[in-house]
Amino acid sequence: MRAMALVVLTLLLPSEGATARAGFADEPPRASYHIDNLPTELRRLVQSRAVACGNQPSAQHLFTVSIEGDGREFVSFHYDKLTCTNRSAVCRSGGCLHEVFVRSGNGWSPVFQTYADETTLSNDGDRICLDVRKGWTTEVYSWARNRFSPVIDCRRR
Numbered sequence: 001m002r003a004m005a006l007v008v009l010t011l012l013l014p015s016e017g018a019t020a021r022a023g024f025a026d027e028p029p030r031a032s033y034h035i036d037n038l039p040t041e042l043r044r045l046v047q048s049r050a051v052a053c054g055n056q057p058s059a060q061h062l063f064t065v066s067i068e069g070d071g072r073e074f075v076s077f078h079y080d081k082l083t084c085t086n087r088s089a090v091c092r093s094g095g096c097l098h099e100v101f102v103r104s105g106n107g108w109s110p111v112f113q114t115y116a117d118e119t120t121l122s123n124d125g126d127r128i129c130l131d132v133r134k135g136w137t138t139e140v141y142s143w144a145r146n147r148f149s150p151v152i153d154c155r156r157r
Contacts, residue, residue, distance in 0.1 A: 030083050034059040038075075042101065042108055046077065049097075053084035069123035070143055073103040074111075076121050091115070095134060100148070112141070112148045122154075129154035 035046050035057045050057035060081040067074050080096035090097045098119040100112035112130065120131040128143035131154075141148035 030058045030060050032056065032058045034061070034063045038064065039108065042075065042077075046082070049079065049090060050082065050084070052086065052089035053082065054086045054089075055083055058083040065121060067121045067123055067128065069128040072128075072143075074100060074121055074128065074143075075108070076100045076119060078119065080118075098132070100130065102146075111146075124155055127154065 035043060035050070038046065046059075047057045060083075063078055063081040065076045065078070067076075077099045078096070079090035079098065082090060084090050087096075092115050095114075095116040095118075098112075098114055098116050099110060100119070100121065101108040102111050114132055114134075116132045116134045118133045120133075122129045122131070130141040130143070130148050132139040132141065140151055140154050142151045142154045
């Protein structure tokens with residue numbers, strides 16, 4: 001009898017993995033809140049690009065990525081994840097627009113812009129690194145003196 005009760009409970013109670021998957025699956029793949037929750041000046045910039053796309057502003061998860069380091073806050077935009085009917089407004093043959101901003105004073109300043117397949121900001125505990133993938137090559141940059149400069153390797157040794 002106890003074995004039967006255990007089997008019934010096992011069937012009725014969802015596993016933790018199933019619950020997590022169901023929660024993620026319930027989120028819309030593209031949503032306006034990925035843009036609406038940005039600081040005002042950054043939200044206006046993204047909304048203006050969305051107007052050029054010819055649709056209401058919305059984006060996928062990871063459209064924006066934030067990172068802190070060197071006593072600063074950075075945010076990157078990945079326009080390949082922006083809902084865009086007119087893709088040529090944000091993408092070219094060499095990839096889509098990627099931008100990085102740094103908080104300065106009371107606002108945000110642009111510090112990097114490129115068309116690429118992907119950009120990745122990271123903080124190795126020593127410095128802020130930016131990897132830019134364009135096709136088969138990756139360009140590497142390091143944050144120093146208030147800008148990203150090309151380097152061979154950005155990782156701490």
